[in-house]
Amino acid sequence: MISRAPSLFDLHFGDAPDLALERRHAANFDGLMAGVDEAGRGPWAGPVVTAAVILDYDNVPKGLNDSKKLTEAKREALFDQIMASAHVGIASASAGTIDRRNIRAATLGAMVRAVKALNVSPRMVLVDGRDVPPGLSQDGQSLIKGDGRCLCIAAASIVAKVLRDRMMVRADNHFPGYGFAIHKGYGVPKHQEALSALAPCGLHRYSFKPVRVAAGDDT
Known part of the structure; x- marks a missing residue:
């Protein structure tokens, strides 16, 4: 299926996360609504890391928000809670892949792999930013500044950020x-x-x- 953002599936979000609204949206897809985000699109070094998260809306960690608005300690705490309560898929693209494909293509490709890495298949995919990655098997919708407006995208932003930061700390030992x-x-x-x-x-x-x-x- 070609990924798109069809009007039949347009989901409307406000300027801040709204659990009740998001739960209603997720219910339209049997709860199988995944948020997708990346970390590391702008750096000069290291991979870009992407995450896809399907939340349990009866067990949402408190304090989910755009990872950039959270302290490192808060991100780490929320990361553990997300990993314990949600379905999570992770993928990355190396610096070499970024150089071969360009950062946009490498990021979108990693997003598709993160969705495929989920242990349950979502029925709807919400992606932070302007692009719906080509190659998704599901309908997708992009959401500008979605990491500050949508809980499942916020959760994905936290997972991607924490994992990438850990990778770069380890890389410091090798370089x-x-x-x-x-x-x-x-x-x-x-x-x-x-x-x-x-x-x-x-x-x-x-x-x-x-x-x-x-x-x-x-x-």
């Missing part, structure tokens, strides 16, 4: 000197300084201009 454990691969001044001093490593995205320039290719 010391870049500060991955601190900035997680984002383009902060300390990362730029490390790139200039050390040159890019195998975790860097060479298709991103700051990395190309540091590697000696300023085209």
Whole structure:
């Protein structure tokens, strides 16, 4: 099935999560409504990580919100609760895949794999942002700023963010000197300084201009 956002399935959300409204939407799909989000689209290094989450709307962790609005401690606590109470699928795309396919295509492909990794198949997929990934077997709807408006997308944003942060902390042991454990691969001044001093490593995205320039290719 070609993924789309057909008018028959348009789901309407407000500017903040609403459990009662979302529960009613999910009931239209026998509760099998998945939220999908990513972490790591913008960094210069590391993978992009995606997650798909089907919540149990009778057992929703309190405090779900856009992962960027939560402290690290709160994200970690909610991550454990989500993993214990919801169906979760996870997928990622490496820096090499990002370089070969471009960040948008790599992200959308990983989102499809995250949905396929769920141990139950959703009947509806809600995706943060503007794009519904091509290749879904379900109907999909995109939701701009969905991680702050929809609980299942918020849960996916938390799972993706926590897992990616953990991956970058581990990567710091294999690629010391870049500060991955601190900035997680984002383009902060300390990362730029490390790139200039050390040159890019195998975790860097060479298709991103700051990395190309540091590697000696300023085209």
